[in-house]
Amino acid sequence: MRRVTGFLVLVLIALLAFAIPSVSAQQEPIRIGVYEPMTGPMAAGGQMTWEGIVLAHEMTPTVLGRPIKLFLADNKSDKVESANAVAKLIEQDKVIAIIGSYGSSNSIAGGDVAEKAGIPMMTDSATNPLVTLDKEYMFRACFIDPFQGEVMAKFAYGEGVRKAAILKDVAQDYSVGLSNYFKKTFIALTGDPKSIVAEVAYQTGDQDFSAQLTQVINSKAEALFVPGYFGDMALVAKQLRQLGSKILLMGGDAIDAPELVTIGGTAAEGIVFSTFYSADAPATPEAKKFVDAFKAKYGKTPNANGALGYDTYNLVVDAIRRANSDDPKKIRDAMASTKDFPAVTGSTTIDESGDATKDAVLLKVVDGKFTYLTTVKP
Template identity: 40%
Template sequence: MKKTNALILTLILALSAFLSGCGAVGSNDIRIGVLNEMTGGNATMGTSAANGAKLAIKEANAKGGVLGKKIQAIYADNKSEPSESANAMTKLASQDRVVAVTGIFSSSNAIASSSVAEANKLPFLAVGATNPKVTVDEQSGKVKDYTFRICFIDPFQGTVGANFVLDSLKLKKAAILVDSSSDYSKGLASFFKDALTKGGGSVVAEESYLQKDQDFKTILTKLKTMDVQVIYVPGYYEEVGKIVKQAREMGLMQPIVGGDGWDSPKLTEMGTAAALNNTFFTNHYSPDDSSEASKSFVEMYKKEYGQAPDAMAVLSYDAANVLIDAIKRADSTDPDKIRLALAATKDIPTVTGSTSLNATHDAVKNAVIIEMKDGKQVYKATVKP
């Protein structure tokens, strides 16, 4: 019997040592999940987001880490799909045992991940998911306890886009093309329409498509028969690029306007530089930002990755730093204490400006207007909330 007990004790100690060596709970690292669209339709944005978080964590570790420990990032890919987002969040919570998670660009993916984070009482700081349903439960209307975001939300972004059409482009009659498979696209289209009509404009056509569609000529043919002055396309860069290219080929030369889902180097690849002239989109950030914080970040990012950062890289860098700051303020790796610290976030210096989270766990941020000129993004204006 004594030999059996001794053997069991030896096995337990060996297993504990093994788990400790693998970085399990109880190791000298603080595990943070970094969950993004690394493959699939939004891969360029997810890769940028992962790069931004990686840079922030590398910087924090170089300064000694947090609470006397190094930060260990556990990277996960949601494959640009809501179901995979939920699966990846489940793994981060139950197997990887992270203390918090940051990441995700797509609203649909963030909503799916948020459900898992809430069930596991795991703090989740979304990077670029702008639909209100990310942080507020659609059924109950209650603010989610463990879900936060670092970016502005679509009621603001849609209003900025509509006001730009009315006040800067001086146009009133719009057609809207909506990705009906995307919470982001449907929500942003709705907020744009509300703001446009309240401002004296009108929506003369609403057409829908699905993510991964290739041919948009049937929709565009309808628009050619209508009195359309501007086309609003609140979608993601792959479909947007194809829509713009096909629209120009069919002689639709009106201004085309969209949202932050356009922000990818692949937009020009899909749409061509010439076709994208006279197009505009709302975004979180422009590399042309002249603040010292922005210039320093752009220089650091270029040195690390050999290219200029996009908005997702900047937002993810900011999100990782806000999360690290919350862990410091919580003075703990306990998830409940971290989420309380996140909820109390106020006036934290970030690249995209001083960051505070409001009562619905959303950041109140400026938006910028970007114009596409000869395949390049050109800053036009900053719009405050």
């Protein structure tokens, strides 16, 4: 009896030993890393992006017949933490492709690490040109800041603004870059190098802008462009209105977050900004399916970051499918040859520099809601 049991146990072990590798070879998941600011001053952007990614993952949970496993690393809205997060994703979680990050400075820091390791990375909403510059493994699903700066400068000019002021965050590549592109186009439009009447700065974490805004008001500017993040913009709006100024306030895609209104309150009224997408003006048929699914899951309308998170996940999965392999190099090549992909934020083609060319959407805060103004084609 005892011998029989012993034999059975041996057989069982042998069976398991054969069974496990064959099962795992089939079920071994495709590992995709995500690094986003889940905490810190950019948390809203990162969290909304993550919502979009999770939704896309639910709708497309497998590729090449294998399940997809997502690994999330919080970069805490910080450059150094971004590099750490990417290193962790690559070394510890063994991911073969990475999505992220909201915030150009985060993406630049994270991209350096991925580039060295030869892991393809696609950023959802980092718009600074430096993010993909001279990088082989770095791509993006959104437009870039030279275009965005031009859109906002043209908008201001069209509104009759001839003297504009800029308030930028010197600690953010996004902010510094975008303010320069705005300035360049605005000066070209007015033909007057002195048409930017004030250019003042702050640093991430600052909450008091009274001195800078006093400067802006004193310069008699007719509009103020603030290429900062949503939390800063809400406080800028509050303090600007408290200082008695009623000038036009403009921002970029980084203020597209509900916090702009919940924190800014009535002071946020009338702010105009450019972003990637609006649920009110779906760019593709894909958009409707996305909006319905998003509303069903989260009970709210998605913003541009939710849409880009969704798109980026699908773009990465599409690249893996076309590469027909989990080899990072092949995925990278497939990503680079993405053409006319039907994304929610517009048909996506990756160009030689790794960027996408897309329409910009202009939104305005009216009665506490982001109201669609117009779509600008590149």
